[in-house]
Amino acid sequence: MALLRLLCCPSLFPSATLFPPLHHLSPISPISLHTPLFSPIKPQRPYLYISHCSSPETTQPEDESSKTRVLAQNAPWTYTPDDLRPLFQKYGTVHDIEVAMYNKTRSRGLVFVTMGSHEEAKAVLENLEAYELEGRPLRLAWAKPKTKKPSSPPPSKPLPVHNLFVANLHFEARSKDLMEFFKENGANVVSAEVIFNDNPRRSAGYGFVSLNTKEEADAALSSFDGKEFMGRQIRVAHSKRFLREETKKTIHSQEQTSELISVAE
Known part of the structure; x- marks a missing residue:
């Protein structure tokens, strides 16, 4: 009853627009105290061209001039590094191309390209964003610099005891x-x-x-x-x-x- 009084007395909240006047409600759809007036809106999640087991390496390094590694998403699944190299070589020296794979024949659509310099990597970003390969537009971003795994020391020879x-x-x-x-x-x-x-x-x-x-x-x-x-x-x-x-x-x-x-x- 308290809720109905509030609905019937909009003068108590002159600036409130959350509840429509009762006379605007359809007679065939009466308000039920058990029916929520509002339904939560679920935010749409963007589609990522990645596997559920990992995330793209898009964290930017602190030094702007040191960024030479680019992440290209949405590449065709059948493309190999050799297929992609000519495209990136148009903008400079390609030091390395890595294709993240689901299996031996199909990639995840993620490609990591290391260019020879920051300027060349920046040219790749500027020119190949939304570039279509077999109808698939590329999505480009900076990738983390490739880190080298510390090499494990060679196994020491057992002491003669x-x-x-x-x-x-x-x-x-x-x-x-x-x-x-x-x-x-x-x-x-x-x-x-x-x-x-x-x-x-x-x-x-x-x-x-x-x-x-x-x-x-x-x-x-x-x-x-x-x-x-x-x-x-x-x-x-x-x-x-x-x-x-x-x-x-x-x-x-x-x-x-x-x-x-x-x-x-």
Whole structure:
């Protein structure tokens, strides 16, 4: 009822033109309180000649004089870079033409052209806007400069790691103790690991020591075999056992290499 009073009393809002006078309404179309007086107008979305998975590169670079790359939209789907090159060469040197493809035979209608200079690229924009190719008018805009992907460094060669098997260890010995013992006695140890049994967890009485070269491993073998460690004479021998993941990570951290290191059997 309050809404009907407002509609019947336009003098309350002399400048309002949102609601027409009631006597102008058709008798066959009475106003219902459940019928909206206005329907929202949906804005029309412009048609873009692009795939739903990406957007055209139209962001302008900050330096006006550095722009040499042009985006051409709505190109014929069957056109290749070789088909398009003569058209753009009319306005200067064409350094590169890239056609965005849906598949091997059909393009997305997007073409990125890199000209030899800003002036040449500007001439392309000015002369080829709305230029028709097979009835399709081109739409031109500045494109982002082509960025080079940082090249990944070549994979580093795995360090040669030679393992020694160390037996008859004291049950209280830990990996840190074993490494310090070898280093204090002149061995260039990469890592050391004491093996533990489960259920119950206790030392298995043996472990492994890794060195960089075969010469270092041979020298450590002759020097440490029979040497006393924590009151027990240890036995040392060459080993072909793989390094554990924890040991590989230790080597990776210490040597700053990107690959995990293992010794193949």
